[in-house]
Amino acid sequence: MLRQDGTVCSEATTPGVQQQQLWSLGKRQSSGCVYSSTHGFNPEEIREKLQAFPGGSIDLLKQESGVAVLTINNPSRMNAFSGSMMVDLEERVSQLESWTDCKGLIVQGAAGTFCSGSDLNAVRAISNPQDGMKMCMFMQNALTRLLRLPLISVALVEGRALGGGAELTTACDFRLLASGSVIQFVHKHMGLVPGWGGAARLVRVVGSQNALKLLGGAVKVDPGLGLQIGLADGVLEVPQAEEGADTLLQQAENWLSQYTKGPAPVIQAVKKVVLSGRELPLSEALRTEKDVFGTVWGGPANLQALASKSKHK
Ligand SMILES: CC[C@H](C(=O)O)C(=O)SCCNC(=O)CCNC(=O)[C@H](O)C(C)(C)COP(=O)(O)OP(=O)(O)OC[C@H]1O[C@@H](n2cnc3c(N)ncnc32)[C@H](O)[C@@H]1OP(=O)(O)O
Secondary structure (H helix, E strand, O other): OEOOOOOEOOOOOOHHHHHHHHHHHHHHHHOOOOOOHHHOOOHHHHHHHHHOOOOOEEEEEEOOOOEEEEEEEOHHHOOOEOHHHHHHHHHHHHHHHOOOOOOEEEEEEOOOOOEOOEOHHHHHHOOOHHHHHHHHHHHHHHHHHHHOOOOEEEEEEOOEEEOHHHHHHOOOOEEEEEOOOEEEOHHHHHOOOOOOOHHHHHHHHHOHHHHHHHHHOOOEEOHHHHHHHOOOOEEEOOOOOOOOOOOHHHHHHHHHHHHHOOOHHHHHHHHHHHHHHHHOOHHHHHHHHHHHHHHHOOOHHHHHHHHOOOOOO
């Protein structure tokens, strides 16, 4: 079981207590910010600075199905991230962290394109290294918390995902690319490298050789290349105008449902064991896996499956 101090010991627990533990384990994993005051990070100060660059919004729609839709919404600037949208994003992630029934998340852009990165007007105004690093710390915290949510997330990429927009796609578990879409880490062309955690995550998704090529060449990744190197997990056809065709969002929801079908505690447990396997040293990951296992073993879904004598043909 989990001790108050976050360490782990083995002790039998009741299913009710186990469910509580599952949730608090999820909160511990998902609230893991990279930077705190010990790193000289003052979130209030940076929030205030970012709010000075308003425009657009990050919209969250929580659905009864347990799948939420997060929309990057700043169409007049190709969904570039204004400062206030960065603060919005952090708030939406907090809302998702406290959603006990969550199972899945689709991250999309408004009006037919994904996201063109940081708002260049804000970038120009804070183009000194100190402010740049503060903005990076803020976005790394928000995107790390997004990736660590106890749900299965997918970036639905239509149009372009550029710069910070490309980085955002790597903060999701999966990426679906619509026909004609492009993910491009344009940072080199801007005299930069990723700073929102996009390089570290990209290496984990496509391997260091491919990451070096994508960043070093500012390569345009179309759906074909995306599938080839593992940056894309699927390709969606942009529907023609004719009646009856599923929208891209419906297609993404269908695709995601193969992983989010089932009770929320089980889906959340799946994400937690994979997350700990990805992020923790092996011994720690194994202990976490045992803990998470303890929260579903003998739980309602497990007992129901046992009672129905299910066969896996
Ligand atoms: C690199 C690091 C940094 C980070 O990680 O934090 C970044 O992300 S910096 C931003 C990187 N992104 C860019 O440099 C994108 C630059 N824009 C473009 O390449 C084009 O605008 C494009 C390809 C997104 C769209 O081209 P298209 O011809 O289809 O449309 P327009 O260029 O006319 O764009 C429409 C309108 O949107 C404004 N826009 C687009 N991107 C941004 C942006 N990132 N910040 C601010 N504004 C942006 C563009 O200026 C046009 O506005 P208008 O008032 O009509 O001139």
